[in-house]
Structures are given as structure tokens and as C-alpha cells.
Amino acid sequence: MPAVQETVERVRALDVDQYKYGFVTDIESEKAPKGLSEDTIRYISAKKNEPEWMLEWRLEAYRRWLTMVEPTWARVSYPKIDFQDYYYYSQPKAAPKSIDEIDPEILKTYEKLGIPLRERDALLGIENSGGSKVAVDAVFDSVSVATTFKAELASAGVIFMPISEAIREHPDLVKTYLGSVVPVSDNFYATLNSAVFSDGSFVYIPKGVRCPMELSTYFRINERNTGQFERTLIIADEGAYVSYLEGCTAPQRDENQLHAAVVELVALKDAQIKYSTVQNWYPGDKDGKGGIYNFVTKRGDCRGDNSKISWTQVETGSAITWKYPSCILRGDNSQGEFYSIAISNGYQQVDSGTKMIHLGKNTSSRIISKGIAAGHSENTYRGQVSAHRKATGARNFTNCDSLLIGDQCGAHTVPYMEAKNASAQFEHEATTSKISEDQLFYCLQRGLGPEEAVALIVNGFVRDVLQQLPMEFAVEAQKLIAVSLEGSVG
Amino acid sequence: MRQRHGVDARHKAGHDGFQNDAGLGPAALTFPPGPAVAHQRTPHMLEIKNLHARIGDNEILKGLDLTIPAGEVHAIMGPNGSGKSTLSYVLSGKPDYEVTEGTATFNGQDILALAPEERAAAGVFLAFQYPIEIPGVANMQFLRAAMNAQKKARGEEEISTPDFLKLVRAKAPDLGITQDMLRRGVNVGFSGGEKKRNEILQMALLEPKLCILDETDSGLDIDALKVVAQGVNALRAPDRAMLVITHYQRLLDHIVPDVVHVMHKGRIVRSGGAELALELEESGYAAYGQDAA
Numbered sequence: 099m100p101a102v103q104e105t106v107e108r109v110r111a112l113d114v115d116q117y118k119y120g121f122v123t124d125i126e127s128e129k130a131p132k133g134l135s136e137d138t139i140r141y142i143s144a145k146k147n148e149p150e151w152m153l154e155w156r157l158e159a160y161r162r163w164l165t166m167v168e169p170t171w172a173r174v175s176y177p178k179i180d181f182q183d184y185y186y187y188s189q190p191k192a193a194p195k196s197i198d199e200i201d202p203e204i205l206k207t208y209e210k211l212g213i214p215l216r217e218r219d220a221l222l223g224i225e226n227s228g229g230s231k232v233a234v235d236a237v238f239d240s241v242s243v244a245t246t247f248k249a250e251l252a253s254a255g256v257i258f259m260p261i262s263e264a265i266r267e268h269p270d271l272v273k274t275y276l277g278s279v280v281p282v283s284d285n286f287y288a289t290l291n292s293a294v295f296s297d298g299s300f301v302y303i304p305k306g307v308r309c310p311m312e313l314s315t316y317f318r319i320n321e322r323n324t325g326q327f328e329r330t331l332i333i334a335d336e337g338a339y340v341s342y343l344e345g346c347t348a349p350q351r352d353e354n355q356l357h358a359a360v361v362e363l364v365a366l367k368d369a370q371i372k373y374s375t376v377q378n379w380y381p382g383d384k385d386g387k388g389g390i391y392n393f394v395t396k397r398g399d400c401r402g403d404n405s406k407i408s409w410t411q412v413e414t415g416s417a418i419t420w421k422y423p424s425c426i427l428r429g430d431n432s433q434g435e436f437y438s439i440a441i442s443n444g445y446q447q448v449d450s451g452t453k454m455i456h457l458g459k460n461t462s463s464r465i466i467s468k469g470i471a472a473g474h475s476e477n478t479y480r481g482q483v484s485a486h487r488k489a490t491g492a493r494n495f496t497n498c499d500s501l502l503i504g505d506q507c508g509a510h511t512v513p514y515m516e517a518k519n520a521s522a523q524f525e526h527e528a529t530t531s532k533i534s535e536d537q538l539f540y541c542l543q544r545g546l547g548p549e550e551a552v553a554l555i556v557n558g559f560v561r562d563v564l565q566q567l568p569m570e571f572a573v574e575a576q577k578l579i580a581v582s583l584e585g586s587v588g
Numbered sequence: 589m590r591q592r593h594g595v596d597a598r599h600k601a602g603h604d605g606f607q608n609d610a611g612l613g614p615a616a617l618t619f620p621p622g623p624a625v626a627h628q629r630t631p632h633m634l635e636i637k638n639l640h641a642r643i644g645d646n647e648i649l650k651g652l653d654l655t656i657p658a659g660e661v662h663a664i665m666g667p668n669g670s671g672k673s674t675l676s677y678v679l680s681g682k683p684d685y686e687v688t689e690g691t692a693t694f695n696g697q698d699i700l701a702l703a704p705e706e707r708a709a710a711g712v713f714l715a716f717q718y719p720i721e722i723p724g725v726a727n728m729q730f731l732r733a734a735m736n737a738q739k740k741a742r743g744e745e746e747i748s749t750p751d752f753l754k755l756v757r758a759k760a761p762d763l764g765i766t767q768d769m770l771r772r773g774v775n776v777g778f779s780g781g782e783k784k785r786n787e788i789l790q791m792a793l794l795e796p797k798l799c800i801l802d803e804t805d806s807g808l809d810i811d812a813l814k815v816v817a818q819g820v821n822a823l824r825a826p827d828r829a830m831l832v833i834t835h836y837q838r839l840l841d842h843i844v845p846d847v848v849h850v851m852h853k854g855r856i857v858r859s860g861g862a863e864l865a866l867e868l869e870e871s872g873y874a875a876y877g878q879d880a881a
Contacts, residue, residue, distance in 0.1 A: 535683065536720050537721075537722055539704065540719070541722075542681070542703070542704035542705045543681075543682075543713075543714050544730075544737075544790065544794070545705050545734050546733060546734060554722070555725065557724070558722055558725035558774075559723070560724070561724035562724075
């Protein structure tokens with residue numbers, strides 16, 4: 099179990115506030131004027147050199163947004179957000195044209211985060227670890243600063259680029275699919291995102307292509323009082339396959355930063371998309387001050403027959419998490435999966451889960467959710483499984499387990515199920531347990547330290563989900579879990 | 589979680605905690621000759637003096653004295669509720685047990701001042717009466733984590749994967765531990781006998797200096813008992829001491845102790861050779877009535 103031991107070393111090396119990604123990169127940035135107005139949107143669109151249709155799309159979303167109110171049904175509480183108090187666009191002043199022109203401070207940032215941006219370094223790192231290649235798109239505040247392995251991917255016909263570039267270079271693809279899974283007016287935050295989204299990744303895998311490497315995007319919020327509104331769009335054409343990873347961090351700041359992302363996945367006939375997230379935004383300090391408000395809309399559309407979309411998430415960061423990666427099982431025989439580990443510590447509030455909407459025939463979905471609450475945190479699983487009246491033979495299996503560490507935290511499970519077709523088979527299992535003093539003592543008696551013991555027990559608890567992650571990520575996630583729970587025993 | 593109950597109280601008690609030495613009743617009479625008295629030459633591995641411990645307001649150990657030299661196997665017998673398991677928990681550092689008076693040294697070191705995992709690294713091993721299940725953590729993974737945690741704490745090099753596998757393969761079959769049991773979650777779905785055998789496997793791998801076996805025979809049929817006893821006997825060594833806690837004599841047919849102690853109401857009330865166990869089997873614990881202590 100070297101990973102656990104390494105974790106403990108890492109934990110020991112950390113400051114009281116634990117969050118290791120809390121540093122700030124000192125670079126000059128260029129920001130839109132504070133607040134939100136049509137002018138802000140025009141500013142963003144102009145910065146991105148967008149075509150007119152895109153600006154119109156944004157303005158339409160903005161006008162819709164003005165008529166909407168924030169949702170209040172989630173089990174989270176926070177002071178009212180003043181949306182005029184944020185910057186909606188921030189980019190490093192010297193915009194890079196190639197990897198060699200990237201501000202060395204930013205390169206250093208990604209180095210510190212363990213993300214190699216130079217392909218040469220990435221290759222070196224990979225030779226050492228013996229893993230497979232990973233192409234990275236790095237988004238720093240509102241802009242993508244580097245995308246690696248572009249050429250190699252292009253030779254396979256794969257398009258992997260910042261969405262701002264895709265809007266210019268592949269307008270037809272973007273026009274066809276953008277907003278086709280998460281409509282502009284889907285919900286308050288998605289609509290806000292549609293109006294002001296800045297950057298994110300665009301992926302297109304052509305017919306019959308198995309993407310030759312893992313794709314990943316690394317999101318970093320640096321600038322103070324800045325919202326990050328990323329937009330990711332992934333399309334797997336007929337028979338294509340792609341595995342995509344997403345990682346997120348932010349500096350340690352006293353005020354709450356806003357992150358409202360939209361991710362849309364489209365899987366056509368026989369296509370498969372595997373989407374993995376390790377979300378480690380700054381969670382706030384031990385008293386609950388600061389941290390990211392994470393309001394995310396992620397949805398995948400199994401549009402073609404026999405398609406499959408699989409979400410795997412490890413959620414350890416953010417002060418508030420509001421996130422429900424979902425699958426619309428439209429194609430016959432399509433499959434949706436949701437594997438989740440959500441860890442909350444300190445004063446974090448997590449309200450996360452999934453929706454599986456069965457529309458096609460013989461569709462199946464599987465939900466495995468592991469919630470771990472420690473400290474004073476609140477951790478809610480909220481899930482919806484529904485079968486349309488035409489969804490003959492729909493099947494779902496849901497398993498929600500919650501683990502409590504200490505007696506100041508809460509775990510909640512809110513499943514909704516709705517079957518309009520009599521042949522649907524839905525199964526739901528749920529358990530809530532506590533790490534027992536006996537388990538801890540058993541580990542201590544064998545020589546494990548208290549933190550190592552908790553990490554081991556929790557890693558055992560989440561094992562089913564960890565197994566779903568690509569290997570390099572699983573090791574990272576395992577370490578992250580231990581770090582997130584630092585201070586939960588004591 | 590990290591609790592060091594009673595450290596302050598114990599230091600206040602200091603070294604004047606010997607006043608109970610004279611009040612042992614029958615115990616002092618039958619103390620065996622031989623290694624147990626030759627304490628000047630053989631340093632005592634475990635030395636407990638006037639140990640008082642409680643859980644909540646309930647005092648369970650009430651002035652316990654016990655000395656175990658290296659190389660010996662001592663058995664503690666006694667009726668239910670006499671404090672046998674409490675002694676094992678106090679020595680291994682289970683939270684909620686508060687030491688209020690007395691001392692316990694392990695190779696001369698004040699063991700009560702150490703955290704549980706530090707005691708483990710120093711060589712104290714407790715074979716649990718009810719081994720705990722840890723779902724999702726493979727038995728192998730757990731064994732290796734424990735082994736390396738102890739090695740690390742002692743400043744030794746961690747064991748490599750091939751060496752570890754070799755070691756496990758060498759020791760598991762004797763205890764009837766199958767590959768499947770090594771792959772499964774720690775103690776998950778194990779029968780009572782499998783759990784106990786797994787405890788002994790851990791003991792064999794961790795090679796502790798002081799082995800405390802808490803009612804290891806409970807719930808075992810005679811065949812399982814033999815396997816476990818063989819495993820324990822294989823670990824008897826000149827530099828290792830064992831404290832075997834049991835309610836019944838039958839375990840001691842297979843693990844023959846050097847010394848048998850009778851515990852009653854939180855103290856050792858009588859000590860003798862292996863034959864004492866047989867005597868107890870005959871007469872039961874009835875003799876240890878209200879006035880025994």
C-alpha cells in the first residue's frame with residue numbers, strides 16, 4: 099500500500115490548511131470590467147474573436163438568464179451571490195501563440211500542479227511512469243493556455259482544441275452540437291454559462307476512431323473574484339471511443355469564487371465516452387471561510403443505438419458543490435453509468451448525484467455513489483431515475499453508500515424514481531455507516547497511524563469506484579482522498 | 589482519535605505505587621522458581637506494577653502486578669468479568685481505557701506513554717478476540733500496509749512486493765490461509781476460525797516481541813484450535829514473550845504455558861505452573877468468591 103503511505107507523507111508536509119494547490123501565480127492579467135451586462139458579453143465575444151452567430155447565442159442566453167431565479171431545492175446554504183461582484187473574464191496579459199511563448203510563471207504553475215504542458219516533458223514523465231500518453235488542454239482562468247499532442251491527434255482525425263478555437267475553425271460542428279444536450283435555458287447556472295462561457299475543451303472523434311490517447315483538461319482559477327465558466331463539448335461519432343479526464347484546482351482565497359461549468363457529451367451510434375473528473379477546487383479553510391462555489395451542469399446524450407456514456411467523479415474540493423452528471427438514454431440498448439466518490443470535510447456542502455433518463459428500448463444504467471462526510475460537512479446524494487412510457491425493458495441498479503467520520507457531519511440520500519413503463523426494473527440499495535472506533539483501533543494496533551488508518555478504511559469503502567478510473571488517475575485520487583480527510587480524526 | 593488517557597494521572601501516582609505488593613493473598617505463595625525470579629539476569633520484557641485502569645466510572649483493573657520475561661509464555665485465566673480483556677486493551681492502548689495508577693514497562697520503556705501504533709511498532713501485538721472487518725481493503729494490502737508502517741516507524745527499509753509475496757506464501761499455507769482469503773477484504777466473510785487463523789498469520793508476519801492472545805480459542809473447534817496452537821507454538825522464541833488470555837484450560841493443552849496466572853476482580857490472585865490450569869479445570873473458578881481478593 100505505498101500510495102497510502104505516500105499520502106500520509108504528503109499530509110504531514112502540508113500546512114494546517116492542508117490544501118496544497120492554494121498558491122497564487124503572480125502574473126498580470128487582463129480582465130473584463132467587473133459585473134455582468136450585455137457589454138460584458140460583447141467584450142468576451144470580441145476577445146475571443148467570435149463570429150456574429152456566437153455573440154447572438156450568448157446575448158439570447160443572457161436575456162433569458164435575466165428572467166430566471168437561482169434554484170433553491172439543493173441541500174446547501176450560502177449567502178446570496180452578488181453576480182455583479184465578479185469578473186467574468188480574465189486572461190493572462192501576454193497571450194501565448196505557442197507553448198514556447200507561455201509565460202514561464204504559468205508553466206511553473208502547472209509544473210507545481212504536476213501537469214506537464216510541454217510535450218517533451220510529458221513524454222519524459224510518461225517514460226518514467228510507464229503509463230500511456232495523455233494529451234492536455236490547460237485552461238487558466240478564462241483562456242486555454244496550451245493544448246498538447248494536437249498534431250498527433252489530428253493525424254488520427256481527432257479534434258482536440260480549446261472551444262474558443264473550435265468556434266472559429268469548426269463552426270458547423272459547434273453549431274450542430276452546442277446546446278443540443280444542455281439547452282440554453284436549461285437552468286439558472288447553465289444559462290449564465292451560455293452567456294459568459296470563456297473557454298473549455300472541444301473534442302470530436304470521427305466515425306470508427308478509437309482515440310489513441312487519454313484526453314484531459316486541466317482547469318485552474320487564479321485571478322481574485324473571478325468566475326470560471328468553462329464549456330466543454332465532446333462528440334463521439336458512430337463507433338468512436340474516447341476517454342477524457344478533467345482536473346480542477348484554485349488558489350486559497352478568503353472570498354468565494356464562482357465556477358459554473360457546462361459539459362455536454364454526445365455519443366452517436368455504437369460510440370462510447372468515458373468521462374472522469376477529479377475535482378479539487380479550494381474547499382475553504384477550516385472555519386468555512388472562502389472556497390469555490392461549484393455549480394455545474396454535466397449531461398451526456400446517448401443519442402445513437404448501443405451507445406454508452408460513463409461518468410466517474412472524485413469530488414473532494416469546493417465549498418459548495420451542486421452537480422449532477424446525467425445521461426439521457428435515447429438510443430435503444432444504450433447504457434449510462436455514474437460512479438461517484440464525494441468527500442466533504444470542514445464546512446463543505448455537497449449536493450451531488452445523477453439523473454438517468456431512460457427513453458430508448460432496453461436501456462440500462464448503473465449508479466454507484468460513495469459519499470464520505472467528515473468534520474462539520476453535509477453530504478447529499480440526489481438522484482433521479484426515470485423510464486419513459488416507451489422505454490420498454492429499462493433497467494437501473496443504484497447503490498448509494500454513505501460513510502460518516504465523526505458526529506458533527508451529515509449524510510443524506512434523496513433518490514427519485516419514476517417508471518412509466520411497466521417492464522422497467524429499478525433496484526436501489528443504500529447504506530449509511532460510520533468508521534467505527536473498533537476498525538480504527540484494529541489498524542492502529544497493527545502499526546498504522548490514525549490518518550493512514552482512515553485513508554485505508556476510506557479507500558476500501560470507495561474501491562468499487564476507484565476501479566473505474568484510469569490507472570494513473572486512480573493513484574492520484576487515492577492520495578487526494580487521504581489529503582482531503584486530513585484532520586478528520588483527532 | 590489519538591488519546592493517551594491517564595498519562596497525567598499515572599505520573600502523579602509516580603513510584604509510590606507499590607503499597608499493594610503485600611496484599612496478594614495466595615498469589616505470592618506459588619510463584620514459580622526459575623527464570624521468572626532471575627530478573628537480574630534476564631531483563632523482564634513486560635513489567636506491570638500496581639496497574640489501575642477504568643472505563644468510564646467503572647474501575648476494572650485494581651492494582652495488577654505481572655512480570656513476563658523474554659522467552660516465556662504466560663497464561664491468564666479467570667472468570668468472565670475479571671478484567672482479562674481489559675488488560676489486553678490497556679497494554680495495546682485502546683482508547684476509552686484510562687489508566688489511573690501504576691506502571692507498565694516493555695523492555696524498560698514506559699509503554700503507557702506511547703500511542704497505539706507506536707506500541708505496535710515497538711513489538712506489541714494483540715490477537716483480537718473479535719477480529720474486525722474492513723470491507724474493500726484486501727487482506728494482502730492490509731498486511732503489507734501494517735508491515736511497512738511498522739518498519740518505517742522503526743527506521744527500517746520497507747519490504748518490496750516480491751519479498752512480501754514470498755513471505756506470505758511461506759507462512760500462509762501452514763495456517764490454512766488460502767489465496768482467496770488473502771484477496772478478500774480484511775476478515776470480510778471469514779468464518780470464526782478463519783478470522784483467528786488470520787490473526788495468527790498477521791502475528792507471524794509482523795514478528796512482534798510481545799504477543800497478547802485474547803481468547804484466541806473462543807469459537808474454535810478442536811481442529812482449528814490445533815492449527816492455531818501450532819501457529820502460535822512456531823512463534824515461541826527466546827526473544828519473544830506471550831500472554832495467552834483464556835477462559836478454558838483446553839487451549840493450554842496445545843500451547844503449554846510456563847506460568848499460569850489467575851485473575852480475579854482486576855488483579856492477579858494466584859500464579860503457578862502449567863498444572864494450575866488443570867487444577868482450575870477441576871475446581872472451576874468457584875473458589876474465587878467475594879473474599880478471594
